Amino acid sequence: MTTRVHRLPDDLVNKIAAGEVVERPASVVKELLENALDAGARRIEIEIEHGGKSLIRVRDDGAGMGADDARLAIERHATSKLRQLEDLESLVTHGFRGEALPSIASVSHLVLRTSEEGASEGTEIEVRHGVLVHARAAGHPRGTTVEARDLFGATPARRKFLRADSTEASHVAEAVTLASLSRHDVGFTLSSGGRRMVDAPPTSGLGPRVFQLFGAALLDDLVAVEGGEGGVRVTGLVTRADRPAAGRGTLRIYVNGRAVRDRGLARAVTEAYRLAGAGDRRPEAFLFVDLPPSLVDVNVHPAKVEVRFADARAAWLAVERAVRGALSAGARNAAPRAETGRIEAGRYAERQADGSAVAAEPWRLDFGTTEPAADGTAGAAPGSGPERPERLILVLGQHRNTYLVASDGDELLLVDQHTAHERARYEAILQRLQGRTVESQRLLAPLVITLPPALRAALEDQAEVLAALGFDAEPFGGDAVRLASVPTLLHGRDPATAVAALLSDYLDREAADWAVSTARERLAATLACHSSVKAGHPLPREAQQAIVSGVFAARHPTLCPHGRPTFVRLPREEVTRWFGRVGWRRQ
Template sequence: MGKIRILPDLLASKIAAGEVVERPASVVKELVENALDAGSRRIQIEVELGGKRLVRVTDDGEGMTRDDALLAFERHATSKIAALEDLERIATLGFRGEALPSIAAVARVLLRTKTAAELVGTEVEIEGGKIKEVRDCAWAGGTEVCVRDLFFNVPARRKFLKSEATEVFHITNLVTHYALCYPQVAFRLQHGGRTLLDVTPVEAVRDRAYQIFGADFLAHVVELEHAQEGIRIHGFASKPNWGRTTREAQYFFVNGRYVRDRVLAQALGESYRTLLPSGTHPAAILFVELPPSEVDVNVHPAKIEVRFRRPLQVQAAIIEAVRRALERARPVVEIGRAVPFARERASAVRSERALHREALRLQAPLTPATPRQSPLALTFSPKSAPEAARPHPEASPDRPPISPQCLARPSLEATVEGEEAERIRVIGQFRRSFILAATERELLLIDQHAAHERILFERFRERLAREALPTQPILVPEVIELTPAQHAIFESVREELGRLGIEVGEFSGRALVVTALPTDVPVSEARPFILELLEIAEQERRTASPERLRDRLAASLACRAAVKINTPLTEPMMQWLVEELFRASFPASCPHGRPVVVRFTLREIERLFHR
């Protein structure tokens, strides 16, 4: 007897379902696409326990007859294509006839549907791929698919699902994509009875972007509209001074289909190659329209990958569309003002600002200080420096020096210990950003911001392991409107934010009210600080490591609280920074990996003078 055998239909269905149904978001995707193909104008999605317990999608589309409702659960049964040639001109989101049978094979499914011509609806109940019952039902019209207990019969797949918060994020992100692509359709997404997204029909993508992302997004993007070689590109792309640390704010659509495609992502990145710093990515809502025969959507059963017949031409069209839009929106620059993210190599001050998201602003000093400058400090003061060596125009303006009490808050005071710290003598400050110090045989150049950042980071991290950080109430609470995806992330890290000293209440919808901040963060930075923390949490959600997330949150707080560049420091202040830095566990680098200290040995200095 041979070894090769034909698999039972039920087993084959479960295997095939693995390609289509990866997680609850896959179920939502297939059901939403079916609803859109049915001409729906209103789609409601309800999920429970991240979609593991329940996914319910209800639409007001054309519905199905009883015969069609039964055939819909047969593999490779579809109304969207009939011949091989139809694959060359697919205009619908679904066409394989695999979605419903794949979902039904690994879940308990209840379908209710009715066409406008019928008097009663049809209800079909399926469990694990087997039809349990078919009956008449009272139904207004359209279709509702209720999917319960996903992977109940495939425990190996169920245990690989992520946390509830992660699955909700994927679902929210997916629905956001379709809401952007179909602005004329109303979408409502609810999780556990709570509304995460609720948008009414509008005419234009701009209006839908406003509904989801708010006015701040539209203020930082330019509109795209370009066509060449039969390829039309339209949508929105961010201005060069509004970069993101991840690509999560990039939304790509091809002929009305949400896709993840490297060709499109590379083209968008190339458009900003000389405009954004390394590690920074643009935000974009990008629509590509071209003849159906020019793109293959039958690459993978999930239909989220595509293959272009002319990928280079598609990339060229995107690059041209983005660059033309950015040129049209280029602001008039005053003479003597620096251009954000200029093509030339950025100065050290500008790089610092880019690294810390334009947030290098100084808190008001608690007490005034009148530093006693050493001769070297006077020699390198900004007033005596040549014009070319003056601080960058975009750096922080002149501010009064801050006192040691402002930098060394009571909770962070420490006595001077350690032989190495005692041997280091502060000489002065260079360009209000770097501390010059010396030992008997070395000259040290210390980045004051990075040094303070390292000191605060280690103390914040140590304290967070034991208790929550102290807070400062906000007299006028800050209201922050979040996107659906940001709100899902917030729910997953609410406890960690509380430990960080952030107190947040619900306002309405996706709006948050910040009522308290860590004592080291200025109230003026509440909004960028919260959004930065959510972006960090989104990046770390794949690692599932609370310690790593806590470290990154502590690093962000340390960056906000640390003394900024272009800030005059008193001599006691500089001495305090140096002493505390060399008591830190890793004084050589800041929490983000940048060097803190540059050393010049006596021998290296002597060589410079040919001694």
């Protein structure tokens, strides 16, 4: 058996982007997936417990390692993928630093079992937090299994930085999602606590893979990108220009097969939407940018999530034009999709349109006033009046379909229609949560929707709060979720899209600064946000008045739950001064 793994010479080691690659369970999973893919695996199974904190297991059917290679593999700077720096210019593997396995072994209890094709026996290596326990012969089918337990168990300070199990599981799910999008020909499964989160058998293209991971509703909204120039090829799928932006989309960009964060390319995508007349939005995008390896430097970030282009402008232009081309081709270019027998999210709207589903009726809350629906229509809501005595605040009009100009007889008020509505709505939801009187709307027929893995994790983790908020949603096997009721607040919206947008927003904002702290409050805030009128919507006068009265009747009227202001006052003296009316006589 020839030894293929070797230690890199020191001078080469010094030229390789150094740094910590293990930040959280998802980073371990990312590295192990890349190793499995580099080893030519066709099927990869991932299991985690407690979000990966107590166990991460990645099993592949790749080439495996002989005993000597396996022993070397856990040493620092030992790799089979690079011999000299120039090799980076023609690199086809994910790995090249020889750092991932030893890094993982130094912060976990690692057991690696592996066997090569035709070998009579396999090898087992055990390392506890950096200390080799044993290396011995052991049975294993061709391929490799790496188990990392008790992550950061010996470094409590680092363990402290890990988030809730569900959050870590979501990050793991995203790592698996990213890898599986880059290699649709490889099968991936992910189980968390025995529950299947990803089930993506090998398939024939990106479209079917997106279908496996996200369901048909998303796929229906995508258009194929196929283009490029100047030696840069750009392919993938992006949200069609004519689809309403359902929350903030996720840009997943790959450069030569590596998922990267690249602000420049992200901006190229948004610019393409703007130029295509699709406005200022952040679409869903799965983009693969391919160019000769000699024109991209992958050796700039330890976890290789950033790259440097020899000609960044060429890459930018290629992406912008390819996406713009796809958007203008629009409907002619529907994304390839797989067959499905499921009722998918996008279908709901159609079913509603023919009147078979719940009738449109504006939802309402007891603000003691007319409560506008998210689409701006006003609904007559009886309800009791606010308890506190209220100064009459009169709405004068709407500015740029976004701000409400009002007067309390003394001061001028500029009210943000979205954040103001959101604040009032948020307090009402919390109040109802407390009294367990959140209104829920039973769907005529339960919907089976598909949710991406990360969102499913959030859904399961927050099941109790979601139930209290009026969602009746339960796992339905695989990536399916059965939705029987939604909060009445969301009435009139496609429930599947609403659920997905709500959860992704909730996860997205988890890291952000919140004016509210518990998961329950944050979900209530996200629900409030999604059920409030948006900026840019013309509103009838009654709706404008309802929002303004609503926010000034709120307990904490000044900020929305995400901490943005709801209104500003223009003090009388200020206005007076602007017009040179100083002195009482001239007021």
